[in-house]
Amino acid sequence: MDTMSLLMNGFAVALTPESIMFAIVGAILGTLIGALPGLGPANGVAILIPLAFSLGLSPTSSLILLTSVYAGAMYGGRISSILLNIPGDEPAMMTCLDGYPMALKGKAAEALAISAIASFIGSFIATIGLVILAPILAKFALKFGPSEYFALFALAFATLGGITGKNQFKTLMAAAIGLMIASVGIDISTGVQRFTFNTLELFEGVDFIIAIVGLFAISELLFFLERHAGDGLKQVAINKLKLSPKDIVKVLPTSIRGAVLGFVAGVLPGAGASLGSFISYTLEKRVSDKDGSFGKGDPRGVAAPEAGNNGAASGALVPMLTLGVPGSGTTAVLLAMLISLNISPGPMLFQQNADLVWGVIAAMFVGNLVLLLLNIPMVGIFVKLLSIPPKYLMPIVTLIASVGIYSVSHSALDLYFMVGFGVLGYIFRKVDIPLVPIILGMLLGPEMEKSLRHALVLSDGDWSVLFNSGLSIGLWTVAILGLILPIIVGPIVRAKMAKSKAVSEDS
């Protein structure tokens, strides 16, 4: 009951005209960002962070704006999956399987509408899940001491590659690089300079927002150039929408199942939205594909993965808000936002910033409704924007990203750093080093080191304190499993994903 009244307070925050405005702006921007191929949600949120920051928005407004962008990007990802057979972001991959065949059959508008409804149901159910689960987890997390936190951070890195992760050592390497970048600057607890080489600019360390925009946005631009992808791709024409209530009812059970599965996948460490949509799709296929119509343009095959990936997207916010440990790239970027607003996520967030958390959760409900309303009648506009070739769009996006970085501290030096990180990001992607653990390392580095120090100071330097409680042993076990399991299970899951994709391309 306590939760209900807190949520109502949240709605009081989320339903102010200002918040609704930010939710709408975020939803539109997010859908656009998600729809443009190659400009995934992490990228989009990263570009907007410095803008929100330099506009001096209040923490609540900026979080509402960015969570709407996040939710919108998940909606937008499906547009290019259906019309171009190219997923706008990785989780939207499974939507291609039935979405594109539907579009080829001249049912593009129906596919878009059904996926919008499924996305709405997915996020809606998962947000309810978030409301129920987050306070419980936050209360539980209050039991964590410094050694448990240290184990938890280790777990976050170990599971970040996900079940489908290819090379665990590369994930580990990326995490180490990120943590190393975080260690640059003056050490907070002793005042010793570390890796600054006596350069004044490095005393405060490297700003992770600059790193995020550089690593994601600038490296993306370089990849676009290299692939000569400036002209964009041919898309399927869109027809007039003919959707009866019966069609919607038919996909309801599918969407609900997908939403629940997606939410669970999102909450679990290392699973993430891609797995959420994959599980939802395969399970739905097993449950309801009696006539073999999946993969040939079955509406249920569009609804299941969309509900799954939106469910997972909201689910991924649970560990991010309650433990301060994000489960995916985009939530890592949202965490960056929180940290730069001087809000430390974690169990205390629910006590110290209750207004903010519940405001944001309520805003997710509002944002979702906005997205549903936007996406059905206005889908034509988004489709038009999608047909702007990247050769005009990418330079403008790059410009906006640089303006954002520049306006934070009005220094050209930050822009040099951004370009530098862009080049680094390009090289990392060439050798298959994942970028998300680097970002996460930069974000969590200071906290991780602090908890290690606290734990060891309390135990007088006895390292066994790290494995002293049942809880921390449990966390370490999961961490080690998370590191080893993908080596065994990963190839199997990847083969299955590839197989279901191949089958749909054959037919």
Add this chain to the structure above:
Amino acid sequence: MRINDRVFGMLMLILAVAYGWEATQFPVPFGGHESVGPETFPIMLAVILGISSIYMIVRPDPDEKWAPVAMLIELSVVVLSMLAFAWAIEPIGFMPAAALVVSFLSWRMGASIAKSLITGVTSSVIIFFLFNNVLELALPLGLLEF
């Protein structure tokens, strides 16, 4: 070919050693030694990076193809143009600098010269006024300042 990973692993191994060595050279903090000093965590990181780069050298993944030399030169030119934009933003002003860099980028991405110029000029003017007048974030006027 599996050269990329070998070379990159080698570089990272050098980084790990250099970083770890640098960490052992930190001055003793005021107040004497504690069980965990400023160097403890960095040394752990150096070990992890070292192990994973050795793994990368020993068991490299197949290479992703590098772009041909001509493309690499083009990419470097693009990177240089962005650095030039960063430098030019204050002395020359936001609008001219942005118009130039956006036109250049979209021309390199395959747009015709006329269309890239239109894109560059309109986007920089719109963004300038959006930022200065609507969002109230001052961008430098530079040469256009009278």
